[in-house]
Amino acid sequence: MSAPSYSRSALDWWGRGAAGLFLGGLLALGLSGLFARFGSGEIGVATARAAASIWLFVATWLPVFALSFRARSAERAWVLLGAFNLLVWAPHFLNASGR
Amino acid sequence: MRIHHETARVYKAVHGWIGISIGLALFIAFFAGAVGSFKAPIQRWTTPPAPVTATPIAQVPALVERVLAVYPEAAADYLIMLEPGPAHPGRMSWKLPPGSSPHGQGPVRAYADLAPDGSLHVTRTSPSPVGGQIVQLHLKMGLPFDETIAKPITGAVAAVYFLMLVSGVILLLPSMMNSLFARRVGGNIKRMWLDLHSGFGLFGLPFHFAISLTAVVFCWQGQIERVQAAVFGAMPAAAEQGVVPLEHPHPEKMLTPEQLLAALARQAPGFQPSAMLYTRDDEGRTRLLINGVDPRHAVRGPSSGAAEMDPFTGVIASASRLPGRQDGWEALETNLRALHFGNYGGLFVHWLYAALALGGCALVYSGNLLWIESRRIKARGNDPELPCQPRTSRILGALAIGVPLGCVSGIAITIAAAKPLTGRVEDLAAWHYWLFYGVFLLAVIWAQLRGPGRAGVELLRATALAIASIPGVSFLATILPFGWNHGIEGAAVDAVALVAALAFWMMGARALRRSCGKPFDSLWHVPPSRAHGHATHRGPPRQTAFPAAKEE
Numbered sequence: 001m002s003a004p005s006y007s008r009s010a011l012d013w014w015g016r017g018a019a020g021l022f023l024g025g026l027l028a029l030g031l032s033g034l035f036a037r038f039g040s041g042e043i044g045v046a047t048a049r050a051a052a053s054i055w056l057f058v059a060t061w062l063p064v065f066a067l068s069f070r071a072r073s074a075e076r077a078w079v080l081l082g083a084f085n086l087l088v089w090a091p092h093f094l095n096a097s098g099r
Numbered sequence: 100m101r102i103h104h105e106t107a108r109v110y111k112a113v114h115g116w117i118g119i120s121i122g123l124a125l126f127i128a129f130f131a132g133a134v135g136s137f138k139a140p141i142q143r144w145t146t147p148p149a150p151v152t153a154t155p156i157a158q159v160p161a162l163v164e165r166v167l168a169v170y171p172e173a174a175a176d177y178l179i180m181l182e183p184g185p186a187h188p189g190r191m192s193w194k195l196p197p198g199s200s201p202h203g204q205g206p207v208r209a210y211a212d213l214a215p216d217g218s219l220h221v222t223r224t225s226p227s228p229v230g231g232q233i234v235q236l237h238l239k240m241g242l243p244f245d246e247t248i249a250k251p252i253t254g255a256v257a258a259v260y261f262l263m264l265v266s267g268v269i270l271l272l273p274s275m276m277n278s279l280f281a282r283r284v285g286g287n288i289k290r291m292w293l294d295l296h297s298g299f300g301l302f303g304l305p306f307h308f309a310i311s312l313t314a315v316v317f318c319w320q321g322q323i324e325r326v327q328a329a330v331f332g333a334m335p336a337a338a339e340q341g342v343v344p345l346e347h348p349h350p351e352k353m354l355t356p357e358q359l360l361a362a363l364a365r366q367a368p369g370f371q372p373s374a375m376l377y378t379r380d381d382e383g384r385t386r387l388l389i390n391g392v393d394p395r396h397a398v399r400g401p402s403s404g405a406a407e408m409d410p411f412t413g414v415i416a417s418a419s420r421l422p423g424r425q426d427g428w429e430a431l432e433t434n435l436r437a438l439h440f441g442n443y444g445g446l447f448v449h450w451l452y453a454a455l456a457l458g459g460c461a462l463v464y465s466g467n468l469l470w471i472e473s474r475r476i477k478a479r480g481n482d483p484e485l486p487c488q489p490r491t492s493r494i495l496g497a498l499a500i501g502v503p504l505g506c507v508s509g510i511a512i513t514i515a516a517a518k519p520l521t522g523r524v525e526d527l528a529a530w531h532y533w534l535f536y537g538v539f540l541l542a543v544i545w546a547q548l549r550g551p552g553r554a555g556v557e558l559l560r561a562t563a564l565a566i567a568s569i570p571g572v573s574f575l576a577t578i579l580p581f582g583w584n585h586g587i588e589g590a591a592v593d594a595v596a597l598v599a600a601l602a603f604w605m606m607g608a609r610a611l612r613r614s615c616g617k618p619f620d621s622l623w624h625v626p627p628s629r630a631h632g633h634a635t636h637r638g639p640p641r642q643t644a645f646p647a648a649k650e651e
Binding site: 012017033042047053054070 | 106258319325432
């Protein structure tokens, strides 16, 4: 175990974690929005239907955050999660522009 | 399963650093949660018996009429208890305006009954605050802040706790199959703690995942909802299509509780009602919520669901919280919430949850010790000079002992104090509040002063005594003129406390034996007496000779 590789990874876990925290949160938000739009039909209000999208948000965010540390590097984590975000958010933007 | 060594290293750093920073808060949450889930028996134990002349249910309309004539303010929010008991001494009760103390001083509720001669009998009192305070400790992880500040912090800790679980599993995976049932007790003590830590984590894993995920939702539900509403707009725009309470033309047209309960039993057979809550809004409209459980179904709250009834027609107005009668979405939410409360499956699941939560305490405790022990500096060879342990390790080691044991003994003392304190002090809630934090801080400070090794042994014993004081005051109450006992229901609390006290006493004995066998550069080593002029140790001799063999 070489010293430079160790210190790099030690610094890196902040980068990976931040990607999981922020982009993971954004991803979960986009997914919960898709779920409300095409599934439950309710979001942002205090009903059981809308609560389902809150549970989905948390159930997406936490695993993405926890698994983001598996990325080979911080850069990869940001790029990969960024790509997933584009995928999830594209329908929202297409829908908004088509309206 | 193979894990890239770089990945393992990242997860190890994450697991260790985050574990040590949230471990102590998690311990308080686990322990206060396990104890707080038994709020009802604790509340009974800590509340003095009161003469309850429960008004017959048929006379409740007369009782309500009499009360509202004298106390019109009660109409806004009053409760009809179907089975009054020590913790709720009256058929009808209502909230009194809040007192001046921040901890809710003095009586908080008024209880009313009709005496056999028909006269109105009102008492102002409050059920013991202890049960509620323990639940607050659980919700806020012991933080002495307002709930609006503490709740988001609890949510953040719960989210990071999820990360701990994932990282722990990933670290464990490569060697899991080899060491799943291995408990290498003896020999290498660190190996033993690691086996215990992995065992508690792995076998409690589904429970821990469920608890952390649900806790994040409970704490952040409002914030997430607001973000979703801001980004996507509230859908449907006409929110809150809940029941519109009916106009309230004449109170005398309301059905009697007897009629309402009969109507409820017809419409929802199997639902066991416990209390009827009447509320009236500013426009004078009355709503009726009937709390209760259904043993065949999970309930939405920690211990009960509810039926919303129209008090004028006896029709169920909303079944959104009525167990077994919810629609799919409502049942989904209820069942996910139930995963946190463990309120499905009766007493067995309740105790299973308590055991798993105590397993969580052991998980955190062993994890902290492992992290600290792995950072200690070992004496090399036969160097007579003791290596100086890092100051941070000593402080953290003392915290890892003082906080958990302070939490346990604080909760034990505040429960036990209910019997001598009740009726003797003015602000009972404040006494209980400061008693917990006083004992807690005392243990934390003691651990810092004595060092982790000695404090571990001493505080385990002190904790055993603190827990033993629960059956202790119960026993004293039988021979001295103070306190009370509730028969078999109170004795059950005493019995559980007695077993717990014995367990802690035995842990103290084990810790003492272990610390004597420790290498003398260990953080947990108990020196026979302080070489540097501190007070010599009183009590039984802890160690007569330095250990012959060094660890590892």
